[in-house]
Each structure stands twice: as C-alpha cells, then as structure tokens.
Amino acid sequence: MVERHGEIEEEHGRLVDLYDFAPVAYVTLDATGTITRANLTATTLLGVERPNLVGHPFVRQVERADADRWERLLRDATREQGKGSCVLSLRRSDGASFHGQVSWESRQASAGTPSLRIAITDISDLIEAGERLKMRESLLDAILDGTADGILIVGDSGKVLLANTRFQEIWRLPDDVIASQEDGKLLGYVMDQLADPDAFLQEVRRLYLCEEQSVDHVFLADGRVLERFTRPFTFDGPRGRLWSFRDITEQRKAESALRESEKRFRTLADSAPVGIFQTDANGQSVYQNPVANEVVGMNMEKARGLGWQASIAPEDRQALARGWQEAVKTGRTFETEASLKMADGTRKRVQARATPMRGASGEFRGFIGVMIDVTEQRALQAKLSLASRLTAMGTLVAGVSHEINNPLAGSLASQGLALELARGSRDDILAGRPIDREELLRELDEVVEALTDAEECGQRLSRIVRDMATFANPDPKRTRVRLADAVRGAIRWMPAWASQAATIQVEDRGAPDVVAAPGQLEQVVHNLVTNAARAKRKDEENVVTVRIGPGSPGTACVEVADRGCGIAAAEMERIFEPFYTSHPTGEGRGSGLGLAICRSIVTAHDGTLTVESEVGKGTTFRLELPAAPSG
Numbered sequence: 001m002v003e004r005h006g007e008i009e010e011e012h013g014r015l016v017d018l019y020d021f022a023p024v025a026y027v028t029l030d031a032t033g034t035i036t037r038a039n040l041t042a043t044t045l046l047g048v049e050r051p052n053l054v055g056h057p058f059v060r061q062v063e064r065a066d067a068d069r070w071e072r073l074l075r076d077a078t079r080e081q082g083k084g085s086c087v088l089s090l091r092r093s094d095g096a097s098f099h100g101q102v103s104w105e106s107r108q109a110s111a112g113t114p115s116l117r118i119a120i121t122d123i124s125d126l127i128e129a130g131e132r133l134k135m136r137e138s139l140l141d142a143i144l145d146g147t148a149d150g151i152l153i154v155g156d157s158g159k160v161l162l163a164n165t166r167f168q169e170i171w172r173l174p175d176d177v178i179a180s181q182e183d184g185k186l187l188g189y190v191m192d193q194l195a196d197p198d199a200f201l202q203e204v205r206r207l208y209l210c211e212e213q214s215v216d217h218v219f220l221a222d223g224r225v226l227e228r229f230t231r232p233f234t235f236d237g238p239r240g241r242l243w244s245f246r247d248i249t250e251q252r253k254a255e256s257a258l259r260e261s262e263k264r265f266r267t268l269a270d271s272a273p274v275g276i277f278q279t280d281a282n283g284q285s286v287y288q289n290p291v292a293n294e295v296v297g298m299n300m301e302k303a304r305g306l307g308w309q310a311s312i313a314p315e316d317r318q319a320l321a322r323g324w325q326e327a328v329k330t331g332r333t334f335e336t337e338a339s340l341k342m343a344d345g346t347r348k349r350v351q352a353r354a355t356p357m358r359g360a361s362g363e364f365r366g367f368i369g370v371m372i373d374v375t376e377q378r379a380l381q382a383k384l385s386l387a388s389r390l391t392a393m394g395t396l397v398a399g400v401s402h403e404i405n406n407p408l409a410g411s412l413a414s415q416g417l418a419l420e421l422a423r424g425s426r427d428d429i430l431a432g433r434p435i436d437r438e439e440l441l442r443e444l445d446e447v448v449e450a451l452t453d454a455e456e457c458g459q460r461l462s463r464i465v466r467d468m469a470t471f472a473n474p475d476p477k478r479t480r481v482r483l484a485d486a487v488r489g490a491i492r493w494m495p496a497w498a499s500q501a502a503t504i505q506v507e508d509r510g511a512p513d514v515v516a517a518p519g520q521l522e523q524v525v526h527n528l529v530t531n532a533a534r535a536k537r538k539d540e541e542n543v544v545t546v547r548i549g550p551g552s553p554g555t556a557c558v559e560v561a562d563r564g565c566g567i568a569a570a571e572m573e574r575i576f577e578p579f580y581t582s583h584p585t586g587e588g589r590g591s592g593l594g595l596a597i598c599r600s601i602v603t604a605h606d607g608t609l610t611v612e613s614e615v616g617k618g619t620t621f622r623l624e625l626p627a628a629p630s631g
Contacts, residue, residue, distance in 0.1 A: 025120040031078045031113055033057050033071075045100075045122060047092035058118075063089035063097050078114045081106045087123065098124045148246060153233070155240040160186055170226065170247050195219040207241060217248075224249040275371035279354070281364055283328040295350055295373050297342045313339035313347065323629070331356045331364035332630060337374070349375045418450035478605075480628050481518050483511045483548050483556055489518070490525035491546075498533040502542040502562065509549030511556040512627035520601045524609075527594040528560040528621045535564025535619060551624040555607075558623045566615035575611065 019026065025042035027035055038053050046053065046061050062070045066088045077084060083105045090100040104118040144151055150167030154160055163186075168175075171193065177186050191197040200218060207214060211232050218226040229244040269276045275292030279285055288296075296311050312320055316338035327334035334354040339347050354369030421443045428435060487506060494504070514521075529544055536542040544562045551557030567575065576599045602609040606626055613619035 027058065027118050027120065029058055029074075029116040029118065031115070033059060033074045033116075036115070042120065045092075045120060046090070047094055047096075052093075061090050061092075063091050065089060074116070077104055077106045077116055081108065081114070087127075090120070098122050099127045150245040152243040152245070153240055154243070161240060167245065170245055193220050193222070195221050218245070225252050275352075275373075276369070277354075277371065278357075278366065278368045280366045281328075283324060283367070286366070292371055295348070295371050296340060297348075311340045311342070313341050315339070327354065327367075331358075334367065334369070335629060347375075348373055349378045415450070418447045421447045421450070478515050478517050480513050481516045481521060482513055483521075483558055484508050486516075486518060486521040487525055487546055487548060487558065490522040490529065493526070494529065494533075498530050501536050502533040502544045502564075504529065504533070504544045504546070507545060507547045507549075509547065511548045511550055511558075514556050514605075514625040515628045516605050516625060517601075521605075524598045524601050524623065525558060525560070527598050528623070531594065532560050532562035532564065532619065532621075535562050535566070537563075537565045537616075550627075551622075554627055555624045556627050557625075559620055560623075561618060561620040563618040566617055567611070567613040567619055568615055572611070572613060576609075 020040040022039060022041055025045040026037075026039045027042050028037040030036050034057050035054050038050060040050070043050050043053055048061075059067055059070055069086075070088060073084070073086060083103070085101065085103040088100050088102050089097050091097050099122070101121040101123045102118055103121075104116050106114055106116050108114055144162075144164040145166070147164070147166060150170040151162065151164045152160065152167050153162040167173075171190055173186065173189050177189055191201070194200050196219065203214075203216070207230055213231040214229070216228050218228045220226065225248050227246045227248045229246075231242055233240060233242050269287075269289045272289060272291060275295040276287075276289045277285060277292045278287040298311065320336055320338050323336060324334060326332075333356065335352070337349065337351045340350050341347055350371055351374045352369060352371040354367035357365045357368055359365050425440060425443055484506075491504060491506070498504075525546070529546065532544040533542065540563075542562055542564050544560065547557075547559040547561070549557055576595050599609050602623060602625070608622075608624050610622045611619065612622070
C-alpha cells in the first residue's frame with residue numbers, strides 16, 4: 001500500500017510539472033472570475049508571481065478597453081457549459097500590453113459551482129504581422145490603381161492572376177472580362193484592338209519561353225501607341241510574367257510636334273537676317289546661327305562655352321562680363337552694346353539682347369537672344385549727328401548775325417555817347433571855360449545812363465556766348481542719375497523772380513534711374529521750369545507742377561506743366577529754334593537758345609522732348625529718357 005502511495009505521488013509530481021511548464025499559459029477561474037490556479041507559464045507571460053496572481057480577479061490583467069467585454073464573456077461562459085475563444089488586450093505587471101488568444105472551457109466543479117479553465121497564447125506578433133500584411137495589400141492596391149501603367153500578371157498556366165483598373169481602361173475591356181480572369185477571353189479582346197495581332201501573338205509566345213525582360217511598343221488599330229514592358233516573376237511558387245502597358249500616344253504626338261517645332265525654329269533661325277544664339281542655364285553657348293557666327297567672327301565650335309568673350313574689345317570686356325554673369329545669376333533679360341575685335345584687326349560694334357527661357361514650372365533654363373552688327377548704323381548716326389551739328393551751327397551763325405549785332409550795336413552807341421559827353425566836359429575844363437554845375441551833372445547823368453545801357457548789352461552778349469558754348473559743347477561724362485535728384489538740383493538754383501512768379505510743386509511717382517550727364521539734365525529741367533514760371537497770366541496765380549515717374553515702356557519721364565497763358569499754334573512750330581523767344585522783353589528774358597539747348601541735350605541722350613499747349617489754359621513739356629539697365 002505504501003509502495004502504491006509513492007507511485008501516485010510520483011505520477012502527481014509529473015503531472016504538476018507538465019502543467020507548470022506547459023508551453024501555454026493555463027489559468028483556472030471560479031464563477032466570479034477570480035484566479036484559483038495558474039501555471040508557471042502564466043505567471044511568466046503575465047509577469048506576476050503566483051502568490052500575487054492566485055486569489056485575484058483575472059480582469060486586473062485585462063486592458064480597460066476590453067474589460068467590459070471580458071465581464072460579459074465571463075457571465076455567458078459560467079452560465080452555460082461549453083468552449084469558446086476570443087482575443088483580448090492583456091496587461092503585464094510592468095504595464096506593457098499584448099494581444100492574447102484566450103480559449104476557455106466551462107466545467108461544473110464537484111461542489112456544483114462552475115469553473116472556467118482558460119489557455120492564453122501571446123499572438124501579438126501574429127496580429128502585427130497580419131496588420132502589416134493588410135497595410136501592404138492596401139498599399140499595393142493603391143499603387144496598382146493609382147499608377148499610370150496598365151498592369152497584367154499572367155501565370156504560366158495562362159490564368160490571369162491580376163489586372164489593375166488602368167489596364168482595363170487602356171485596353172477598353174468590359175468588366176466581365178476582367179472579372180472572369182480567363183486568359184483566352186481577355187486575349188481575344190486584346191487581339192481585336194491590335195494593328196498587327198499576329199506579330200503580337202508570336203512575341204507573346206516567345207516571351208513565355210525565355211527569362212529576359214523586354215521593352216517594346218504595341219500599335220493599336222485606332223492609332224494609339226502603347227509602351228510595353230514585360231519580365232518573368234516567381235511568387236510563392238507559381239511562375240508567370242508581368243506585363244506593363246503605358247499609353248504614350250499623346251507623348252508621341254508631343255515629341256513629333258516638338259521635333260517639327262525645332263525643325264521650323266532651326267530653319268527660321270538659320271535663315272534669319274540677324275544673329276540668333278542660345279545658351280544653357282550656366283550661360284554656355286549651345287547654338288549660333290550663321291549670322292551670329294559672322295557677327296562674332298567665330299563658328300560654334302570656337303564660340304562654345306564662353307569662347308565668344310575672347311573677341312570683346314578690352315575696354316568693354318570687364319563691364320560686359322560682369323553684366324552677363326549677373327544676368328545668368330538672376331535669370332533676367334540682358335542687353336548690351338559693345339565693340340568686338342576681329343581676327344583681322346578690324347572692329348565691330350555689336351548690339352545684343354538675351355531673353356531668359358523658363359520651363360513649365362518656371363525654372364530658369366538658359367537664354368535665347370539676338371545680336372546685330374550696328375557698326376554701319378553707328379557710323380551713319382555719327383555722320384548724321386555731325387550733319388545735324390553743322391546745320392545747327394549754320395543756324396547759330398545766322399542767328400549770331402542778328403542776335404549779337406543788336407546788343408553789340410547798342411553797346412557801341414551807348415559807349416560812343418558816353419565818350420563824347422565825357423570828352424566835351426574834359427575839353428571845357430582844360431580850356432578854362434566857365435562850368436555850369438547843373439549842366440555838368442546833367443551830362444554826367446547821361447554818361448551813367450549810356451554806360452548802364454552798354455553794360456546791359458554786354459551782359460546779354462555774355463549770356464548769348466555762354467548758351468552758344470553749351471549748345472555746341474560735346475556730351476560730357478555720364479553716370480547713373482535719379483531723376484528726383486536732378487529735379488531737386490534744378491529747382492535749388494531757380495532765380496528769385498521765378499519763385500515769385502509761380503508756385504512750384506513736385507510730384508514724385510518713382511521713376512527708374514537714367515544714365516545722363518547730371519549737370520546737363522539739371523539744366524534741361526531748370527530751363528523748362530523757368531519758362532513755365534514766365535508763362536504767368538495777368539492777375540492770376542501760376543502753378544508749375546513737376547511730375548516724375550515712369551514713361552512709356554523702358555523709359556523714365558519728367559513732365560513740367562503750368563497754368564499759364566499757353567503757346568499759340570504759330571509759335572509751337574518755332575519754339576525749339578535757336579534764338580527764337582516768345583518773351584522779347586521783361587525780367588528773365590533769355591537768349592532764345594534755352595529750348596534749343598534742351599532738345600539738343602535730350603536728343604544726345606537718346607531721349608525725346610515734346611510739348612502740348614492750349615492758349616489760356618497752360619502748357620506741358622514731356623521729357624522721356626531711356627531707363628538705365630537693371631542691376
């Protein structure tokens with residue numbers, strides 16, 4: 001009996017070991033859900049020592065989100081005997097949670113009370129793997145449905161394994177063909193749309209017998225072109241082939257149109273009467289037409305890159321290179337005029353303009369520009385300028401005979417009268433003749449008056465000579481000038497009578513800078529404002545407004561407007577003639593060269609000077625000068 005008892009205990013120990021060290025966590029619950037037993041695997045899985053686990057409700061190990069569901073399962077399981085299973089979010093003692101597969105079996109205990117035996121398996125890795133698989137499947141579906149390519153995967157058995165929506169759209173297949181996944185039916189629809197079905201079928205057969213990838217084009221009967229890509233694949237055992245189709249019909253049309261456009265451009269560019277060039281985004285030359293080759297004196301091979309800069313005359317090289325680098329850096333329009341030194345030692349004057357090219361998204365891609373040889377044009381302009389000056393000098397000479405003779409004759413007459421009176425008085429004193437004091441004072445007054453007239457004639461002669469020097473003087477050195485500064489400088493030295501005759505106001509609307517001789521520009525504004533002030537109507541206030549702002553495209557503008565008496569139509573035709581003045585008398589009378597000088601200066605600066613006037617309402621002079629290059 002004792003021996004039998006020992007065997008029973010030994011067997012019991014083996015069973016306990018099997019229970020405790022089983023690979024699955026086992027827990028026994030009473031009807032209230034309290035843990036009555038737990039094996040060592042359960043304590044390890046839950047991270048709780050057996051004394052702290054047994055006697056405590058199992059719900060403490062269930063995450064709050066699943067606690068109510070567990071309580072309902074517990075009530076149902078203890079009310080009716082049976083088996084069940086569910087997945088719960090369980091919590092370890094360190095706070096970490098895991099997904100547990102909980103399987104239970106409800107039994108009636110010997111005392112008649114129900115108990116619940118549960119087995120717990122950590123399936124967190126399985127759930128995470130499943131979620132990753134679902135995510136990858138969703139991602140794959142999104143990629144397949146969102147791609148521009150039609151994808152078809154066919155197994156070696158000929159069965160369609162996968163066909164995305166884009167494939168159906170490209171081949172214009174009915175839904176039932178895709179749903180059936182019958183390769184023969186699908187292939188029949190495909191074959192009906194091909195321009196050369198036999199060649200395609202032969203290629204299909206050939207590809208199934210090889211392991212190579214293939215890229216080709218498929219031509220459809222409706223004129224469309226598909227780019228086809230195929231490659232073999234193996235997926236979990238089944239072998240097959242992946243086919244990718246992309247509709248490139250519009251791309252082909254665009255490429256053809258682009259080639260035709262490039263051909264037209266090249267034909268036009270090669271036959272253009274001006275030099276045409278193109279650069280990349282770094283400013284390196286990539287194209288020159290024949291005229292451009294001739295202008296720079298080198299062909300495209302020599303001019304490639306920045307080789308064309310070698311022909312620039314030394315005096316222009318630094319400034320042009322600096323301007324070009326700035327244009328490349330900023331992507332702005334580049335304009336210049338420079339001298340080129342040819343291989344034979346001759347020089348050319350070349351004018352160029354480069355316009356930035358931009359891609360569809362606005363990125364800078366380089367320049368396309370034109371260049372022209374203006375050597376003959378500049379020589380002709382110099383001759384015309386000389387002829388214009390000679391004509392003007394002829395006009396001056398004719399004017400001098402009139403303008404200078406009058407004050408000169410007046411001065412000589414006044415000086416003669418003063419000399420005669422002075423000599424008479426001197427002779428009377430030397431001869432000892434009686435001197436009448438009142439008569440002597442009268443003669444001295446006449447001498448003073450005659451000398452005063454002579455002085456005024458001399459000052460007029462001085463003004464005429466000064467204006468003639470300005471009119472004939474070559475252009476002085478020019479620099480970058482702000483029009484607002486030139487206007488302020490001109491108004492600063494206005495004569496007192498002008499400020500008394502009119503209210504002068506300035507409206508600055510922000511004009512671009514100009515390249516000019518600052519002193520000459522101030523002289524122009526000064527003359528225009530003094531003329532406007534002189535135009536005052538009797539007993540009425542005259543307001544002279546100087547407006548500064550942008551002019552016509554590419555220019556800066558100054559307007560001088562008055563509310564004076566205006567200019568008659570007959571005078572409008574002559575106001576720019578030398579020695580012509582509509583104010584022959586009065587304070588501030590000029591030499592008649594003021595407006596002629598203004599126009600001469602403005603013309604020399606490549607600008608324009610125009611006038612609009614209405615008798616009784618006022619006059620507006622408009623000065624426009626080319627805006628200075630940006631940068």
